[in-house]
């Protein structure tokens with residue numbers, strides 16, 4: 001065991017400071033938690049005294065040289081990075097800074113099409129020219145997962161000057177892919193690999209989990225410590241581990257996209273979450289895994305869904321049997337006071353997390369009751385989404401860097417062919433933009449949108465009756 005990893009320098013400094021009963025003539029306005037009074041105060045009482053600001057001894061996230069620096073260095077040591085940056089704006093902030101740090105307007109960058117919106121926002125802010133790689137449809141989990149290595153190779157051959165390749169690993173459901181081979185391939189072109197590992201912060205804590213992309217050689221990795229580790233919401237990490245990425249550029253963009261008043265409770269929770277992960281023993285991990293297996297087995301006892309294979313044992317995905325939707329299952333669980341992470345038309349995701357589960361009897365009872373309720377319910381909508389994308393690589397028809405010079409207008413769907421989309425159109429499922437902002441709308445897009453709408457698929461950003469937002473010349 002590395003005893004240093006027990007240390008929590010930032011949390012300790014806050015505790016010491018708060019324990020000194022300091023008199024506040026500074027922000028924040030709650031004055032060490034004395035305001036608000038009354039009942040609401042009880043809920044925040046324990047945390048607000050730690051909600052401090054850049055006071056003597058408490059360092060500065062945007063120019064760290066004290067306890068924040070120490071806490072970030074401990075995180076870098078644990079995760080095996082050259083540098084770790086604490087994020088108080090979630091992986092969202094990390095993805096923005098990571099992308100802005102590698103590319104400027106007009107630069108090529110290769111990106112997985114099924115990326116989180118923060119990646120698209122980063123691309124748009126940078127004005128880069130993305131080459132989007134289509135993910136493959138994985139029959140075993142009935143979802144689009146990641147682009148295959150051949151697609152990545154094709155993108156690199158066509159765009160060897162790309163400033164980076166941006167991938168998401170694992171996906172929301174804990175599915176991984178051949179990332180090690182893909183990283184090696186990308187490095188043959190001396191192109192940096194940027195990974196959105198928002199759902200994989202726990203991968204460094206044990207061999208029962210997939211290996212982190214950081215361990216497998218990625219150059220920059222973003223992780224939401226609030227998703228799978230016990231950090232507060234918005235607590236996340238950005239790790240850098242190579243000279244292919246400029247750490248000072250990353251730092252520069254982080255202080256642009258993050259608040260100048262970063263939350264100390266969130267930063268302290270990152271310090272604590274790292275110490276928690278680093279100190280998980282093999283016995284702890286075994287208990288967690290046993291619990292996750294038991295929960296998975298309990299879910300598997302129902303006739304109304306299947307439990308899908310997962311690479312991350314802490315993610316449990318139910319695939320609804322024909323005639324039942326993910327939404328129906330999720331609603332019934334919620335009626336029993338059990339809240340899943342998300343549901344799609346045919347799947348429901350439950351996150352076990354790193355705390356051993358205890359309410360097994362309650363779960364079994366709920367599953368029995370849900371089974372009885374589903375017995376007489378049937379929904380006959382069948383949605384097919386496995387053939388949505390025909391081209392492996394696509395580019396925008398209107399560059400992000402010139403979009404601002406165009407106005408937008410609304411046209412009806414059937415009149416939209418030939419225009420450039422002014423906003424993405426994303427069917428749920430699969431939650432991947434069918435038409436991207438800046439892509440030219442084709443007849444086959446229109447046919448696909450109509451087909452999906454007929455199947456009852458929710459189309460984000462499109463009310464089929466109102467029409468489509470398109471770019472026009474000003």
Ligand SMILES: Cc1ncc(COP(=O)(O)O)c(C=O)c1O
Nearest residue numbers: 089090091092116196198224236
């Ligand atoms: C793949 C992926 N990346 C990034 C994010 C953004 O993370 P955060 O909520 O920490 O900003 C999410 C959020 O769900 C995500 O699923």
